Structure formats: C-alpha cells, structure tokens
Amino acid sequence: MTKLECNVTNCLHNAENRCCKQAIIVDGSGARETYETCCGSFDRNSEGSFKNLFKTPESRLEVDCEAVNCVYNRERRCEAERIGIAGDGASEAEQTECATFLMR
Numbered sequence: 001m002t003k004l005e006c007n008v009t010n011c012l013h014n015a016e017n018r019c020c021k022q023a024i025i026v027d028g029s030g031a032r033e034t035y036e037t038c039c040g041s042f043d044r045n046s047e048g049s050f051k052n053l054f055k056t057p058e059s060r061l062e063v064d065c066e067a068v069n070c071v072y073n074r075e076r077r078c079e080a081e082r083i084g085i086a087g088d089g090a091s092e093a094e095q096t097e098c099a100t101f102l103m104r
C-alpha cells in the first residue's frame with residue numbers, strides 16, 4: 001500500500017489533499033517524463049459543490065500503474081512508499097500527473 005498525497009482539489013475524490021478512493025490507476029504506458037503520466041481515476045467535480053461529506057480520506061491505497069518505465073513499477077503495481085499526484089486546477093485527467101515518476 002502506498003501513501004498518497006494529491007493536490008488535485010477539484011477531483012471528486014479529493015479531501016484534505018488526500019484521495020478518498022481505496023485504489024486508483026495511474027496511466028502512462030509509454031511515459032518517459034512525469035507529465036506523460038496521469039491519474040486515470042480522476043473525476044471532475046464539475047459543479048464544485050460536491051463535498052466528501054461521507055467519505056474518509058485514505059492515507060494508504062492500492063495504486064495500479066501503467067507507467068512501466070518508472071523505477072517504482074513492478075508488474076503494473078506501484079511499489080513506492082509514497083507518491084504525490086499533482087494537477088491543481090485540472091479539468092481533465094490528462095492535466096494531472098504522478099509527480100513521483102522516475103524513469104528507469
């Protein structure tokens with residue numbers, strides 16, 4: 001399980017700079033740079049009004065990851081102790097990224 005911080009505050013699943021999902025998927029199968037990855041689980045909070053009233057931010061979660069060029073990727077699972085998902089202000093998944101990506 002990976003400790004995850006996320007500053008994508010307009011994602012439906014974000015609360016207190018953390019993610020409320022129990023598992024996410026990071027995309028970027030051909031990624032060679034950080035910006036070529038993204039959080040595939042991003043859902044836009046389009047009204048900006050949905051609050052995670054009934055959700056609890058998870059401090060650790062399962063991260064499936066397609067970015068196989070990353071040193072932390074093992075059989076499409078993230079094995080980093082902690083990661084950061086970035087993209088404050090993102091309106092679509094492609095505007096997010098795994099800031100912890102490190103090319104092999």
Ligand code: SF4
Pocket residue numbers: 006007008011012013014015018019020021024039040041042043085096
């Ligand atoms: S962008 Fe991804 S990691 Fe961040 S809150 Fe949304 S689903 Fe969770």
Ligand code: SF4
Pocket residue numbers: 026037063065066067070071072073074077078079080083098099100101102
């Ligand atoms: S650190 Fe690497 S393996 Fe883990 S989610 Fe980010 S890109 Fe994927």
